[in-house]
Amino acid sequence: MITATPVALSAGNRTRWTGQWRELVAEVVDTGLCTGCAGCVVACPHDVIGYVHEAGGYRPFHLEDQLGPGDCEHGARGCTSCTRACPRFRSWEASADEHLFGRRRQPQEAAGIFQDILLTRASDAAVHAAGQDGGLVSTILLWAIDHDYIDAAIASRVDPADPWKALPAVVADRQEVLAAAGSRYTYSANPLALAEAIDRGYERLALVGMSCQASIAPVMWSRRIGKVARPIVLNIGLLCSKTFDEAIFDELFSARYGIARSEIVKMNIKGVFQIWTRDGAYHEVPLKECHEWTRDGCTQCPDFAAEHADISTGGIGADDAWTLTIVRTDLGRELISRMIADGSIEARPGDDDPAAIALLHKLAARSRRRWPATGVDDPRLPPKQTPNEPGATTHAL
Numbered sequence: 001m002i003t004a005t006p007v008a009l010s011a012g013n014r015t016r017w018t019g020q021w022r023e024l025v026a027e028v029v030d031t032g033l034c035t036g037c038a039g040c041v042v043a044c045p046h047d048v049i050g051y052v053h054e055a056g057g058y059r060p061f062h063l064e065d066q067l068g069p070g071d072c073e074h075g076a077r078g079c080t081s082c083t084r085a086c087p088r089f090r091s092w093e094a095s096a097d098e099h100l101f102g103r104r105r106q107p108q109e110a111a112g113i114f115q116d117i118l119l120t121r122a123s124d125a126a127v128h129a130a131g132q133d134g135g136l137v138s139t140i141l142l143w144a145i146d147h148d149y150i151d152a153a154i155a156s157r158v159d160p161a162d163p164w165k166a167l168p169a170v171v172a173d174r175q176e177v178l179a180a181a182g183s184r185y186t187y188s189a190n191p192l193a194l195a196e197a198i199d200r201g202y203e204r205l206a207l208v209g210m211s212c213q214a215s216i217a218p219v220m221w222s223r224r225i226g227k228v229a230r231p232i233v234l235n236i237g238l239l240c241s242k243t244f245d246e247a248i249f250d251e252l253f254s255a256r257y258g259i260a261r262s263e264i265v266k267m268n269i270k271g272v273f274q275i276w277t278r279d280g281a282y283h284e285v286p287l288k289e290c291h292e293w294t295r296d297g298c299t300q301c302p303d304f305a306a307e308h309a310d311i312s313t314g315g316i317g318a319d320d321a322w323t324l325t326i327v328r329t330d331l332g333r334e335l336i337s338r339m340i341a342d343g344s345i346e347a348r349p350g351d352d353d354p355a356a357i358a359l360l361h362k363l364a365a366r367s368r369r370r371w372p373a374t375g376v377d378d379p380r381l382p383p384k385q386t387p388n389e390p391g392a393t394t395h396a397l
């Protein structure tokens, strides 16, 4: 187990924070905990952390070699930004929970702390059609831009030459938001688009990201490196059990199933990998066969439910046309309530689909089992009586 000294920088606990790149490499990158979220990359004030957003990459590395790849001159002189930004460094979960919710989660709150669970869908037919599930995420972005909560969002778009190549992107209008809608199941380190957003003059941003990315801003705020995350004023999480290496297209879908990457028009994961192709055909690939292409960081990731987002969204449910919506913070509640009230979205209580709620808690508990015994204690398995966890009842706002 990692002994977490020194960790907290909360009020009343002024223990000096000394972790720098050297500790980040030893405790997160080399141990396989690193998700590739790029939090450390965007936080580094000296721009000495590199990142290649391509197959074989998706990992931070040091760009200066004075002290070798595992140490940093700036760190040796006291810079600690990268460890303060990392949502897998030491007690990240407890720090972010306390910062966002004023308390640590109860052990049985496997899916994180929340206020409501709903099923929602976009009222705008075009947004609904473009969305992966109910089109909620795209609706939130459009609504939040229109209602002056945000100037733009950092999300993930596709490469025009390859509709399955996911790339970090800034989206600021209807066209950009809709072009980015839908899910790609390879990794997109969306925080890398922060620099472009700032260059374009946007000051208030939503971050759309996988569970690991949704923890970045709360971890930064709690560890007093909030300046980097200050532009992120809205945090939309995507439920996530894993992302896959790009090689899965050639080595599995094409080689074993004869499905060419260029022919795929939609994918989803619902117990199996579902693939729709241009010729109208539907294919299923058992998830068991896909495991080999799971990215390393995902195999130790304990967060299925995007526990630190304002609003977490997923596709679990009997009906593909709705987004399972976990409302966590007061800001999330304010947005969802206003969007329901003005008819931008339709909403049903999560209890309409008890199987989806049960599956949410089951998958969240399963992901927590992945956290290695060598990690800090926080992301541990809940006790056996998970189903009746506090706050698990769901209702419409």
Ligand SMILES: Cc1cc2nc3c(=O)[nH]c(=O)nc-3n(C[C@H](O)[C@H](O)[C@H](O)COP(=O)(O)OP(=O)(O)OC[C@H]3O[C@@H](n4cnc5c(N)ncnc54)[C@H](O)[C@@H]3O)c2cc1C
Pocket: 130, 131, 132, 133, 134, 135, 136, 137, 138, 139, 155, 156, 157, 166, 180, 181, 182, 183, 184, 185, 186, 187, 188, 189, 190, 208, 209, 210, 238, 239, 240, 241, 242, 243, 269, 313, 314, 315, 316, 323, 324
């Ligand atoms: C890799 C991945 C794994 C997922 N796994 C699960 C799961 O196991 N269970 C579950 O219930 N839900 C999962 N989801 C969430 C689900 O697929 C939907 O994203 C969610 O329900 C929101 O749907 P929507 O129609 O409201 O969103 P949309 O309106 O379609 O908006 C989706 C947003 O996601 C962004 N996005 C798309 N692909 C990526 C990517 N690779 N990385 C970062 N951002 C991206 C887009 O930029 C867009 O802004 C996963 C999503 C992804 C991307």
Ligand code: SF4
Pocket: 024, 028, 029, 033, 034, 035, 036, 037, 038, 039, 040, 041, 059, 060, 085, 086, 087, 088, 089
């Ligand atoms: S988890 Fe994210 S912040 Fe931490 S080392 Fe990896 S890329 Fe950097």
Ligand code: SF4
Pocket: 035, 187, 210, 211, 212, 213, 240, 241, 242, 243, 297, 298, 299, 301, 302, 303
């Ligand atoms: S499983 Fe999802 S949330 Fe977890 S590390 Fe992988 S991409 Fe991030």
